[in-house]
Amino acid sequence: MNTVVMPSLLSSEELGELEFAARCLEGDSFASRVANLLGRQVEALGRALPSPARKTIARATEIALKVALRFALRTIDKKSPAKAARGMHKAAAAASGAVGGAFGLASVAIELPISTTILLRSIAEIAREEGEDLSRSESALACVEVFALGAEAPGEAAIESGYFAVRGALAKSVSESARFIVQRGVADQAAPILVRFISQIAARFGVVVGEKLAAQAVPVFGAIGGAAVNVAFADHFQTVARGHFIVRRLERTHGADAVQFEYRRLRNRA
Numbered sequence: 001m002n003t004v005v006m007p008s009l010l011s012s013e014e015l016g017e018l019e020f021a022a023r024c025l026e027g028d029s030f031a032s033r034v035a036n037l038l039g040r041q042v043e044a045l046g047r048a049l050p051s052p053a054r055k056t057i058a059r060a061t062e063i064a065l066k067v068a069l070r071f072a073l074r075t076i077d078k079k080s081p082a083k084a085a086r087g088m089h090k091a092a093a094a095a096s097g098a099v100g101g102a103f104g105l106a107s108v109a110i111e112l113p114i115s116t117t118i119l120l121r122s123i124a125e126i127a128r129e130e131g132e133d134l135s136r137s138e139s140a141l142a143c144v145e146v147f148a149l150g151a152e153a154p155g156e157a158a159i160e161s162g163y164f165a166v167r168g169a170l171a172k173s174v175s176e177s178a179r180f181i182v183q184r185g186v187a188d189q190a191a192p193i194l195v196r197f198i199s200q201i202a203a204r205f206g207v208v209v210g211e212k213l214a215a216q217a218v219p220v221f222g223a224i225g226g227a228a229v230n231v232a233f234a235d236h237f238q239t240v241a242r243g244h245f246i247v248r249r250l251e252r253t254h255g256a257d258a259v260q261f262e263y264r265r266l267r268n269r270a
Contacts, residue, residue, distance in 0.1 A: 009258045010259070017246055017250065018250060021246040021263075022263055022266050023243070024240060024243030025149065025244065028236075029236075049213070049214060053213075056109075057206055057213060060108045060109050061209050062202045064113040065198050065202055065205065067116065068120045069198065071121070072140040108213060120143060122234065123241040124143050126238065126241045127142065127143050129245075130246060131245075141177055141178055141197070144201060146240055147204070147205040148166060148203075149240050150236055150237050150240040151205060170201075173193070177194055180194065215229045
């Protein structure tokens, strides 16, 4: 019996864009990027951080994401240039990374909110370039969501860490948070809905933050290495953002189901 292959709703150009997005979203992890700098794996370094350090990172991560959320919803300049200024934001992130490399864990409470907010601005510009209306709370939350898409949770199987699996796990929190913000604004940071959203993002983002700080703590790196690691950190999440917002743009045109079907087909073929 012959298998009937249904024609794609996406054009050949759009399929090419979707294939590029899949490479952005399912490609090299932050740990593998840093391994190219250090010549060693950093996952083990991150897991080896002492318990007090992990607690410090967890607290700093949640604070950084709360600051980022406020920025996303209140201070994004709707009139900024359409093209994403990736180089400028990488340079600024490198500068804040030099602080982290020089002073280590002691500086994380100061450095992480700064570098996260700088990076969020770059993510927002990528989103705008891909047609997002950042005056909508759901679009602004999609920018914050990027920090969860660029990491795997501890002990997570590959099938559970795929792009659409993670988006699915976050979907309820994203939609509930967007509705809450429309109705109440973002002033109430302690609202359970927003706390749950931030906690879900932080659980994944904190993994990469731990790897970043572990890499910056390598003695031969210091301040210069801290800047290099932060450039890799920024590049990783900017790449994930590009893929994420390409997918969302195609979903607005063709619907989520059609895009997800083609994405999985392209991923399986690769």
